[in-house]
Amino acid sequence: MIVLAWMLARALTPIRSFLCRITGTATFCQKKRMKLLIDTDSGIDDAEAILMALAQPDVEVVGITCVHGNTNVHQVTKNVLRTLQAADRLDIPVFRGAEASLIGEKVHASAYHGDDGLGDAPDPNAPLESLAKSEHAVQALIRYANEMKGELTLIAIGPLTNLALAIRLDQNFTSNLKHIMIMGGNIEGRGNGESLSAEFNFQGDPEGALAVFNDIKCPASIVTWEVCCQPYNNPSVDKFLEMVNMPTKKAHFVKRIRQKQIDEERFQRLGFFRSCDALAMAALLRPDIVEKSEKHYATVELNGSWTRGQMVVDWEGLLKKEPNLNIIMRVNKNAFVELFESALR
Structure with missing residues (x-):
């Protein structure tokens, strides 16, 4: 019902x-239309999340800021422009941001997203990086938050370096936002990428993630790695293939950048299709599809030999601190599939 x-x-x-x-x-x-700013390290699932936001008539994507992560920030910027081209939305301003974490470390996800971040499926007609705005992404974040005080929703689907720098430059940054959605972190100590116990985005800048967690002054939600790994939150492989085989420009684009993964045996063996950033975007765009969530205080481990970058949740309230995150546990899978399908029509 x-x-x-x-x-x-x-x-x-x-x-x-x-x-x-x-x-x-x-x-x-x-x-009122949601005014949405997307901060991304555009890999494959980032592109899917962007397309989902663009497909919603009650959402206005006011801009997209780019950060290091799945690939270098220059390639990220090109990937965002290429995604916008697939949706015929090159009118949306794009801003290049931080090239490395707060302490200069860099990560990459070439094993999953390809060297170029979009499945190593180049397009000779892709837009040039010069189409991006000259304003730095961090300055753009601060400007948008001030201009749209109390009305701007921000979704961060890459390392949190840009947000951390915005906080350092403007102490009112997060208080000026209406809502922050984060894709990243973990609640069970399960790692991905090259870390035993840290999720990729937080591994990409643990100090940046901690700076954001310590300064959240607006409602904030998070979709973590383990939540994205649950079959009950995701469409089947067969349903995914049905969606990307629709005769549309956007479906063709997503199939091209996913093709290398589709061809891998483990893709079929997994039994379901996983798009972490799209899942976070769906939970943000349609909060009514969230079936389970809990509010807790969370922080980020910086010093552990094996746990650097791990998100730590105070499940029992031992720290006596007010919750800073709404941790999303489960969404309505059918509703998520409908949102994903709408992104490709």
Whole structure:
């Protein structure tokens, strides 16, 4: 029943949006458009998350800031522009940001995302990096937060270096935001990438992640690595292949950048399709699809021999601190699939 109601509301959204633009009346304009800023280290699942946001008529993507992570920040910037080109949305401003973590360390995810971050499936007609704005991403983050005080939602789907630098430059940065969504960290000490116990984005800048956690002054939510690994949160491989084989420009783009993974035996063996950043984006765009979440205080380990970058949750309230995160545990899979499919239509 919940899914049917959600799908009905989703189906009526374009009609309501059209009537709102035409009539301007409160009857059809009950919900203000979300003003969304995306901070990304654009790999494959980042691209999918961006396409999902762009497909929502009640969401205005005001800008995209780029950070090091899945690949170097210059390639990240090119990847974002290429994703926007696939959606015919090169009008959205793109800003290049931090090239390394706060202490200068760099990570990469070439084993998963390819050397170029988009599956090593180059496009000779891809936009040039020169289309990005000259303003630095950190300055853009601060400017947008000030200009849209209390109205701007920020989703961070890469290492948190840009956000940490914005906090250091403007002590009011997070208090000016309406909401922060983070994809990163872990709640079970399960690592990915090259770490035994740290999630990739937090491993990419542990100090940056801690700086953000210590300065959250607005509602904040997080989708962690282990949550993205649960079959009950994700579509089947067969459903994913059905979606990327739709005869649309965006579906073709996603299939191209996923092709190397699709061809791997482990992709079929896993039994379900995982797109961490898209899952976080879905939970942000449609909070009603979240079926389970808990509010807790969390921090980040910096000094452990094996646990540097691990997210640590105070499950029992031993630190006597107010919760700083809403930790999302489970989403409605059918609703997530519908959002993902809408991104590729």
